[in-house]
Amino acid sequence: MTDDDFQQDALSVSERLAAEALIVDVDGYEGPLDLLLTLARTQKVDLRKVSVLGLAEQYLAFVDKARHLRLELAADYLVMAAWLAFLKSRLLLPPDPSEDGPSGEELAAHLAFQLERLQAMRDVAARLMGRDQLGRDFFVRGIPEDVARTRRVSYTATLMDLMQAYARIRTRDEFRPFVMDRDAVMTLEQALDRMRGLIGYAGDWTELASYIPEGWEIDPARRRSATAATFAATLQLAKEGQIDMRQGETFAPIQIRKRPHGR
Amino acid sequence: MADETPPMEQDRSLFEAPPMGEQERMVEAILFASAEPVTVAELAARMPHGSDPAEALVHLRKRYEGRGVRVQKVGDAWAIRTAPDLGFLMQKETMETRKLSRAAIETLAIVAYHQPVTRAEIEEIRGVSVSRGTVDQLLELEWIRFGRRRMTPGRPVTFVVTQGFLDHFGLESARDLPGLKELRAAGLLDNRPPPGAGLEGEDDDEAGDAGQSELFED
Amino acid sequence: MADETPPMEQDRSLFEAPPMGEQERMVEAILFASAEPVTVAELAARMPHGSDPAEALVHLRKRYEGRGVRVQKVGDAWAIRTAPDLGFLMQKETMETRKLSRAAIETLAIVAYHQPVTRAEIEEIRGVSVSRGTVDQLLELEWIRFGRRRMTPGRPVTFVVTQGFLDHFGLESARDLPGLKELRAAGLLDNRPPPGAGLEGEDDDEAGDAGQSELFED
Numbered sequence: 001m002t003d004d005d006f007q008q009d010a011l012s013v014s015e016r017l018a019a020e021a022l023i024v025d026v027d028g029y030e031g032p033l034d035l036l037l038t039l040a041r042t043q044k045v046d047l048r049k050v051s052v053l054g055l056a057e058q059y060l061a062f063v064d065k066a067r068h069l070r071l072e073l074a075a076d077y078l079v080m081a082a083w084l085a086f087l088k089s090r091l092l093l094p095p096d097p098s099e100d101g102p103s104g105e106e107l108a109a110h111l112a113f114q115l116e117r118l119q120a121m122r123d124v125a126a127r128l129m130g131r132d133q134l135g136r137d138f139f140v141r142g143i144p145e146d147v148a149r150t151r152r153v154s155y156t157a158t159l160m161d162l163m164q165a166y167a168r169i170r171t172r173d174e175f176r177p178f179v180m181d182r183d184a185v186m187t188l189e190q191a192l193d194r195m196r197g198l199i200g201y202a203g204d205w206t207e208l209a210s211y212i213p214e215g216w217e218i219d220p221a222r223r224r225s226a227t228a229a230t231f232a233a234t235l236q237l238a239k240e241g242q243i244d245m246r247q248g249e250t251f252a253p254i255q256i257r258k259r260p261h262g263r
Numbered sequence: 264m265a266d267e268t269p270p271m272e273q274d275r276s277l278f279e280a281p282p283m284g285e286q287e288r289m290v291e292a293i294l295f296a297s298a299e300p301v302t303v304a305e306l307a308a309r310m311p312h313g314s315d316p317a318e319a320l321v322h323l324r325k326r327y328e329g330r331g332v333r334v335q336k337v338g339d340a341w342a343i344r345t346a347p348d349l350g351f352l353m354q355k356e357t358m359e360t361r362k363l364s365r366a367a368i369e370t371l372a373i374v375a376y377h378q379p380v381t382r383a384e385i386e387e388i389r390g391v392s393v394s395r396g397t398v399d400q401l402l403e404l405e406w407i408r409f410g411r412r413r414m415t416p417g418r419p420v421t422f423v424v425t426q427g428f429l430d431h432f433g434l435e436s437a438r439d440l441p442g443l444k445e446l447r448a449a450g451l452l453d454n455r456p457p458p459g460a461g462l463e464g465e466d467d468d469e470a471g472d473a474g475q476s477e478l479f480e481d
Numbered sequence: 482m483a484d485e486t487p488p489m490e491q492d493r494s495l496f497e498a499p500p501m502g503e504q505e506r507m508v509e510a511i512l513f514a515s516a517e518p519v520t521v522a523e524l525a526a527r528m529p530h531g532s533d534p535a536e537a538l539v540h541l542r543k544r545y546e547g548r549g550v551r552v553q554k555v556g557d558a559w560a561i562r563t564a565p566d567l568g569f570l571m572q573k574e575t576m577e578t579r580k581l582s583r584a585a586i587e588t589l590a591i592v593a594y595h596q597p598v599t600r601a602e603i604e605e606i607r608g609v610s611v612s613r614g615t616v617d618q619l620l621e622l623e624w625i626r627f628g629r630r631r632m633t634p635g636r637p638v639t640f641v642v643t644q645g646f647l648d649h650f651g652l653e654s655a656r657d658l659p660g661l662k663e664l665r666a667a668g669l670l671d672n673r674p675p676p677g678a679g680l681e682g683e684d685d686d687e688a689g690d691a692g693q694s695e696l697f698e699d
Binding site: 031110139 | 295296297298342343344345346347350353363365366368369371372373375376388389390391402403405408409430431432433434440441442443446449451455457458459
C-alpha cells in the first residue's frame with residue numbers, strides 16, 4: 001500500500017520533470033520549424049509520409065502544455081500555432097468551393113516539403129563537415145618557395161577591407177550633425193562663442209560687420225549666414241547686459257561696444 | 264643535372280614549347296612552390312610561350328596517384344595537398360580552427376547547395392532569421408562571397424561559395440558536393456513558393472523572394 | 482621486434498611497421514607539409530613504430546630524381562625544394578605583398594561604389610584631400626582607370642574600377658557590391674539609426690552620371 005503510494009508519487013514527479021524538460025527545451029529549438037521537425041521525427045516515419053494533421057495536433061498540444069506550465073513562448077511559436085490551427089480546420093472540413101486560396105492539402109504538402117528540405121540541408125551539412133578538411137586532414141605546402149631574386153611589391157586588400165572602409169566612411173557621414181553638412185552655415189552658438197571671446201577688446205564703438213570671421217565675408221551665402229548669426233549673438237549679449245548697441249538710422253551700420261560696467 | 268641551362272631558356276622559347284616531360288616538371292615545381300591553388304592561366308603565364316599546362320596537369324595528376332601528396336583540382340585552379348589518409352601524421356601542422364555554430368554550418372550548406380542564394384531564401388529554408396554574425400563569420404573565413412544581384416524587386420545580393428571553400432573541403436567544384444544529385448532529383452533544391460503566395464499569378468518558376476516567411480508573419 | 486615495444490605504444494606498433502612504399506608516402510607528406518626541414522629523428526618520431534625513415538628517404542629521393550622538385554638535405558634535415566634549373570619559374574613567388582593604406586582602400590571603395598567619380602567628389606566624400614600618390618598607386622595596380630570626362634566646367638576626368646579590380650575582389654560586376662543595408666545585415670556596420678539623407682543627395686546633381694547611387698537607397 002505504502003509502496004504503491006510511493007511509486008505513484010515517484011511516477012508523477014518523473015512525469016512532471018519530463019514535461020518540464022520538454023518545455024524548457026523550447027530554448028534549444030531554432031524556431032517553430034525546427035520544433036516541428038523534431039516532432040515530425042517522433043512519428044518515426046519517412047518524412048515524406050509525415051502526417052501533417054498529426055503534426056499540427058502534436059504542436060498544438062505542445063504549445064498548450066507550455067501555456068499550462070505558464071512558460072512564455074516567443075511570438076513566432078504562437079503565430080505558428082495559430083496557423084496550424086487554421087490548417088487543421090482546413091484539413092478536417094470539406095473544401096468550400098466558394099472560398100479562395102490554396103486548399104488544406106496544398107498547405108500541408110508545402111509544410112511537409114519545408115520540413116523535408118530543412119532535414120535534407122542538415123543531413124548534407126553534416127556530410128560536408130564530415131569530409132576531410134584542409135588544415136585538419138590534408139595540408140598545404142609548409143615551405144612555400146620564395147627565391148629572392150626579383151623582389152616586387154604587390155599590394156593587396158580583401159573585399160572585407162574594401163567594404164569595411166566604405167562602411168567606415170558612410171557611418172562617419174551618418175553621424176555628422178546635419179547642420180555641419182552645409183559648410184555655408186554659421187550657427188548662433190558658433191557666433192556667440194566667437195563674440196564672447198572678442199567682446200573684451202571692444203572698448204570703443206566698432207561696426208558689427210567687422211566681427212564677421214575671416215573667410216566668411218566673400219561668398220555671399222556664407223556672409224549672409226555669418227552676419228545673421230553674429231547679429232543674433234550681439235542681441236543676446238546686449239540682453240545679458242554685456243554690450244551696448246546703436247544704429248544711426250535705418251540701414252545704417254550697427255555698432256557695438258563693451259558696456260563699461262558689464263560683466 | 265641541367266644546372267647550366269638557364270641562359271638557353273629564353274632562346275628556346277622563341278622557337279618551340281618545351282617537351283611535355285619538361286612542361287610537367289615545370290607545373291610540378293610551380294604547384295609545389297605555392298600554398299594557394301594556381302589557375303591554368305597563371306601556369307601558362309609563367310611557363311615558356313606555347314606550353315600546354317592543362318595537358319601537363321593530366322600527366323602530373325596521374326603520376327601522383329596513390330602517393331603521399333596529390334594533385335588536386337580546386338575550381339578552375341590546381342594545388343598539391345597531402346593525402347587525407349596521412350592526416351594522422353600531421354598533428355604538428357594542424358591548425359586550431361574556429362568552431363562553427365550550428366547556424367553557421369547550416370547556412371554554409373544552404374549557400375553551397377542553393378547558390379546563388381539570397382538571405383531571404385536562407386531564412387526561408389531555416390525557418391529563422393540569419394544573425395549578422397553568422398554571415399559575417401562565413402565571409403571572414405572567405406568561404407562565401409557576394410554573387411550577382413538577383414533581378415527581382417529589391418535586387419537583393421546573393422551569396423555563393425568561394426574557391427577557398429572548395430579547397431578547404433577538397434572539392435573539385437560545387438557540382439561535387441556530397442548528395443547534390445539526390446537532393447536535386449528529390450526536388451529539394453527547387454525554389455518552391457508557398458501555395459497562394461501571390462494573388463497575381465501562379466507561375467511557379469518565377470518564384471519571388473517573398474517566401475514562406477509570410478507563414479510566420481501573419 | 483614487437484618484444485621490445487614499450488607497453489604504452491599504440492596498437493598499431495604491436496604489429497609490424499608499414500610496408501616501405503607506405504613509409505615513403507609518409508615521408509613525402511611530412512616533408513611537403515612541414516614548415517621547416519625535418520630530421521630523420523623527427524620523421525621516426527612521427528611515423529609508426531618500427532619505421533625506417535632513412536631508407537624511405539633513399540627511395541623517395543630516387544623517385545624525385547629529374548623531377549620538377551627534389552628531396553634535398555639541408556644541414557642534417559630534409560626538405561623538398563624546387564629543382565635549381567626551374568628557379569626562373571619562381572619569380573612570381575618572390576612578390577612581397579603589403580596591405581593597402583587606409584587612404585588607398587577608402588579611395589578605392591569610393592571609386593567602386595560611386596563610379597564614375599571625380600577627384601573632387603572623392604575628396605568631398607572622404608572629407609580630406611586625396612594625395613596624388615594614392616591615386617597613382619591605384620592606377621598602377623590597375624584597379625582603377627580613367628573614365629569619361631565629366632561635362633562640367635573644367636571637364637574633370639573621372640575614375641572607374643577595372644576588370645582587374647573585379648577579378649581581385651572576386652566580383653562579377655561592381656553592381657554586385659553590397660549596399661549599406663546589406664553591409665549592416667552582414668554585421669559590417671554598427672547598428673545605428675538609419676541614415677536620413679545619405680551621400681546620394683549630394684552627388685545627384687548630375688543625373689546623367691548618377692552611376693550606382695541608386696543601388697544604395699535604403
